[in-house]
Amino acid sequence: MHDHSFAYLIKHMQSRTDATTRDVAATYDTLPMISQPWRHSHPDHIAALASLFGQTPARPDSCRLLEIGCGTGGNLIPMAVGLPGSDFVGVDLSAVQVRAARSMAAALALDNIDFQDRDLTTLGDEIGEFDYIVAHGVFSWVPAAVQDRIFALCRRHLRRDGIAYISHNTLPxxxxxxxxxxxxxxxxxxxxxxxxxxxxxxxxxxxxxxxxxxxxxxxxxxxxxxxxxxxxxxxxxxxxxxxEIHNTPLYFRDFAARADGHGLQYLSEANLGATVLDNYPRETARLAAASGDVIEAEQYLDFVSNRTFRQTLLCHRERDIDRYLTADRIAGFHIAGKLRLDPAADAVRFVGENGRDVVADSPLIAAALGYLTEIWPRTVPFGTLLRTAAARVGAAPAEHDGIQLQNTLLLARTRNLIELSLCPPELGDGSARRPLASRLAALQERLGFVVTNLRHDVAALGDGPALRLLPLLDGRRDRQELLAAMGDAADPAAALSAALKELAEHALLAA
Ligand SMILES: C[S@@+](CC[C@H](N)C(=O)[O-])C[C@H]1O[C@@H](n2cnc3c(N)ncnc32)[C@H](O)[C@@H]1O
Structure with a gap:
């Protein structure tokens, strides 16, 4: 009797799960969600963060990455274009969305991406192992049983140093x-x-x-x-x-406990600044630190910020995580920063788009931050940044200069003022004789889609000449030929330069 009712319950639950899974597929087939790039889910961003925490993640330019719930491929396709030496697999329940993803990949002739329209719960050993597994906007929108399958999938299919990115809606x-x-x-x-x-x-x-x-x-x-x-x-x-049928936000402590039940541990938030206690009000930061436990500390932060959303990085439970971020690790990265010098400040103060700031304690640090400001959105390896800054102040870089610059850059990173990268895209500055735009962005513009830039972000271009120019920049047309696209501008040459500058600032030009 007991066995019978248990079997009945399982069967009943399975048929209910199938029914809701079909319903979920129907909602996305009827009104497809046009997926877009999520910068924090890019393997370069994840690898850089993991390296800061003392991990040895796979190089982004030679990795295997799985995205579950990939939708129309708006996140995965730009990764595959930018990292031709890596392999990408996208899985989604909605056949309509996967069809759209496949036709975009075919239009770009990508041979390093495979889209599969299937239920993530059916994935088995045939899918293989991955260095990165990404699930953006999926976890909170599926039943609890499927959520557990996502954790189980990460545990089973992540390589030893693999990292999972799972975004989720949070309480309170x-x-x-x-x-x-x-x-x-x-x-x-x-x-x-x-x-x-x-x-x-x-x-x-x-x-x-x-x-x-x-x-x-x-x-x-x-x-x-x-x-x-x-x-x-x-x-x-x-x-x-x-x-959507399901929307189950969780307290972070419950999310982490469930991940732990599947052999996964919390590494960091993909938004590093959101986890740094110094970025929070003093008393909450004190309570969080006093808890002595990383999960409890994070839970305190969610209560004070009334957090609605997280992009959580998980790794295998067996990995040692060095949560004490040391500045010397900065030496291994390429650096970019969208900063501006605050002319009103007494000190040499650089401010980021998020309103946070960092003060330059020496002429060399000021020169380094100034250089980042000049070259944005392009990146520079740490060593080159140090040498460039030293040359600008007319001195050979001493050891303590390097240490001081690393300390400043680590502080700037924890405030989300700069970005660290292991395999940055090579960006053009608009000065090329035959300018070349991102071929994905050019195609997206031709098709009337949201345009993705080479930094794996949505490019917020105005509806002006730069946007019209984009599909023409195939690296074959010289400036003379491009002037025709400037319409009835009073000074077409100046308009062309301004449009190219705008495209470069939006990371839409290749080097
Ligand atoms: C909110 S959308 C997010 C899509 C995309 N990741 C993005 O951020 O734009 C959730 C996606 O998960 C997919 N999905 C839901 N349940 C699934 C399942 N059991 N297996 C595979 N995909 C699933 C849906 O079809 C949908 O495309």
Whole structure:
């Protein structure tokens, strides 16, 4: 009797999982989600962070990477274009999305990428082992049993030094967002059409916000914030973020405990600055440090920041992680930084786009940070940066200069002011006689897609001459031939230079 009911329960649960899996596939087949690059999931970014933590990850330019829930390939395809010596496998449940991914890969004649339309729970030994496994925007959107399969897959298919990147929705931040999601879900309960659901759901939130009588009420603030957030998003984002069948945010401590149950341990957040205690208010940082445990410390940080989202890096439990970041490791990286000198400051102060800053304690450090500012978005190896800075201040670099520069750069990295890289893309500065654009970006522009730059980011180009120029930059046309694309500009040569400069600043030109 006991055996029978247990078998019945398993069978029942399996058929339910199959049913919801089919439903999940249907939602993405009906309203495909146009996937995009996620910088923090790129193997170069992951490898650089892992190296900072004393790991020995596979080189990004000769690795094997699996992306589960790869959607239309917007994250995986740019990786495959930029790293031709590495192999990429993408798996997604939605046949419609995988078809779109395959045709883009074929248009680019990529031979180092394989897209498979299948349920991740069916993956077995035939898929092989990987140096990196990426799951962006998947974990929170699948049933708990599938979440466990994601962890199990990472444990089983990650090589010894392999690293998994799993993004996930977190509590307490999502508690607040769930208020809006549940109100919308309730209101659209009788509507089937995906677009009609989005509009009706948003309208309902607006009504709730308008008709909530107490202006000081926290509920009203929550609604207002959610409406503001959703109004900036495309329809497919709202459809999947707010209406997807599953959306299970977790407290980080529970996520980490479940990963641990599968033999995986927390390495870091892919957003390094979000894990550094010095970046948090003093009392929370003190409580986090006093906990003496990395997972508990992270949980404190989530409570103070009301965090909604994490991009967590995991590795095998057996790996030793050196969480004490030492500046000498900086010497092994290429460095890039989008900084600007603050002219109003008394000290030589460089400010990043996130508003954080770093102060140069010596002329050599000032010269190094100034050089990074000049060459952005291009990178420079640490040794070259040191020598260039020393030459600019007219001195040979002494040992203590190198140490001081490493310390400053480590501080800047923990504040997310600079980027470290092991295999950076070779970027053009716009001065080439026959400029060459990223061939992926040129194709994306021709097809009217979101444009991905060579830094594995969305390129936020305005709708101007630079965008028109992009598909023409195939490395065969010289400047004279490109002038025609400048339309009726008063000074076509100046307009062309400005457009090329803009493309270079957006990391869209190859060296
Ligand atoms: C929110 S989308 C994210 C897509 C993409 N990673 C991105 O960030 O744009 C979630 C993706 O996971 C896929 N998915 C859901 N359950 C799956 C499963 N069991 N096996 C494989 N893919 C699955 C969906 O088809 C969908 O493309």
């Amino acid at each position: 931040g999502w508690r607040q967002r769930q208020v809006a999601r549940e109100a919308m879900l309730f209101h659209v309960r009788h509507i089937d059409d995906p677009r009609a659901r989005i509009h009706a759901g948003l309208d309902f939130l607006r009504t709730l916000e308008k008709e909530n009588m107490d202006a000081r009420c926290g509920y009203r603030q929550v609604l207002k914030q959610e409406i503001g957030l959703l109004e900036q998003q495309p329809d497919f984002y709202i459809a999947h973020d707010m209406f």
